[in-house]
Amino acid sequence: MKASGRPAEEFLAEFSAHLDGRGAWRRRVEAEMRDGLSCAISDVQTEDLDADEAERRVLRDWGSPRELAEQFNGIGSVANAGRLAGRILIATPVLAVAWALVVLLSRDPWPTEPTFIFIATRLLGASVTIAVVCSAAILIDRRRAVLRGRAPSWAAVWACAGTAAANLVLIAMLIYRAGSGPSAISWALAALPGLLTPTLLGLTLRDVRRIRAARVPRQ
Numbered sequence: 001m002k003a004s005g006r007p008a009e010e011f012l013a014e015f016s017a018h019l020d021g022r023g024a025w026r027r028r029v030e031a032e033m034r035d036g037l038s039c040a041i042s043d044v045q046t047e048d049l050d051a052d053e054a055e056r057r058v059l060r061d062w063g064s065p066r067e068l069a070e071q072f073n074g075i076g077s078v079a080n081a082g083r084l085a086g087r088i089l090i091a092t093p094v095l096a097v098a099w100a101l102v103v104l105l106s107r108d109p110w111p112t113e114p115t116f117i118f119i120a121t122r123l124l125g126a127s128v129t130i131a132v133v134c135s136a137a138i139l140i141d142r143r144r145a146v147l148r149g150r151a152p153s154w155a156a157v158w159a160c161a162g163t164a165a166a167n168l169v170l171i172a173m174l175i176y177r178a179g180s181g182p183s184a185i186s187w188a189l190a191a192l193p194g195l196l197t198p199t200l201l202g203l204t205l206r207d208v209r210r211i212r213a214a215r216v217p218r219q
Contacts, residue, residue, distance in 0.1 A: 131162030
């Protein structure tokens, strides 16, 4: 006997309503949940237990669809945090080398380093350090984050703050340097890092927003 399927469909609909994320990840989770539910019902069904009763028993054993969705949301937030951290740790040294080459291969407009550049360089270093250290903390804490069912949002926020601060300081330094003369910056060399730097910030902001908005299990 085949189950009516209505309770299972209602269960899956509620699960989807509380599931965060979009795209391929969401479709994969929903497909796995549907397949798992179907297999569980088939496994429970016996000659003494019809399909409808087997369906009700499995749904009762599985518990709240909202709680299940929140568990998957927690896994998704950990994955987002890992992507954020890995991206920052890979992109930061690449961008640092790229911007260093822009400065070294451009004409030096000052006989001595201006006070503004001196201060801005230290602020830039501090901002980058915050972003890198917090990103490393995310990866170090990743296994425990999976067990907790949630990403360390504080580390993601501070990594994003460090990245944003570095962008602002860098923009201020470029404006200051460009104001000293038309050839003070090699714009041909600055084009690629100038595109990648705000892209990194945009992706970081997106991931932080997803991490903080994730509906995860309450501790």
